[in-house]
Amino acid sequence: MDSAADTSPGAEDGPRVLVTLPDEQRLFAVVRRRRRAPGRGGGWWYLLELSLWAAGRGPDGKVRADPGPVEFWAPAEVCEPLDGEDYSDVLTDRPRPRTPAxxxxxxxxxxxxxxxxxxxxxxxxxxxxxxxxxxxxxxxxxxxxxxxxxxxxxxxxxx
Incomplete structure (x- = not known):
C-alpha cells in the first residue's frame, strides 16, 4: 500500500477503511453508505468505492488510462476503520416498512x-x-x- 492510495480521486469525499478482498488483498476504500442486512441479526454492510483503471480520452482525443470509481458492497467484518477517520456522516439506509397486503x-x-x-x-x-x-x-x-x-x-x- 503506497501513498498513492491515500490521494486517489474520491478519497476526500468520505471516510476511508482498509478492506480485505476475498483473495486477502488489503486496500483503502472510501465508505459511501451503510445498511443492515435484512432479517434478524442482520449484520452491517458498507458500500465502498475503489479507484481502478478505466479507459478515458485525453484532450487530444487519444485513449489513456484514467482512474475510474468502482462501487461494491462489503460486510463490516472485512472493513477495518482507520484512526482519524470520522464515520458519523456516512449515509445510513433505513429499512422501508413493508406494505401489508x-x-x-x-x-x-x-x-x-x-x-x-x-x-x-x-x-x-x-x-x-x-x-x-x-x-x-x-x-x-x-x-x-x-x-x-x-x-x-x-x-x-x-x-
Whole structure:
C-alpha cells in the first residue's frame, strides 16, 4: 500500500477503511453508505468505492488510462476503520416498512364482530382515514365475509 492510495480521486469525499478482498488483498476504500442486512441479526454492510483503471480520452482525443470509481458492497467484518477517520456522516439506509397486503379501517361506530362499518383497502391505499390496521389476505377475506365494505377508491380483490 503506497501513498498513492491515500490521494486517489474520491478519497476526500468520505471516510476511508482498509478492506480485505476475498483473495486477502488489503486496500483503502472510501465508505459511501451503510445498511443492515435484512432479517434478524442482520449484520452491517458498507458500500465502498475503489479507484481502478478505466479507459478515458485525453484532450487530444487519444485513449489513456484514467482512474475510474468502482462501487461494491462489503460486510463490516472485512472493513477495518482507520484512526482519524470520522464515520458519523456516512449515509445510513433505513429499512422501508413493508406494505401489508390489505388495510382494515374502522369507521365511526364500527362493530368488529359483525364487520359493520369496517372497510377493506389494498395495503397501499391512501383513502383510509379512520383507525387503520394492517391485514393479511386471510384476515381481509374474513372481514369481507363478515360484512366489511370494499374501498371504492382502491377496490381490493376480496369477495
Amino acid at each position: 390489505f388495510l382494515i379501517e374502522e369507521t365511526p361506530g364500527a362493530d368488529t364482530d359483525t364487520g359493520e362499518h369496517l372497510v377493506v383497502h389494498r395495503g397501499y391505499c391512501a383513502a383510509a382515514s379512520g383507525i387503520v390496521y394492517p391485514a393479511g389476505t386471510e384476515t381481509a377475506h374474513r372481514a369481507a365475509a363478515a360484512g366489511a365494505a370494499r374501498c371504492q377508491v382502491c377496490t381490493p380483490p376480496v369477495p
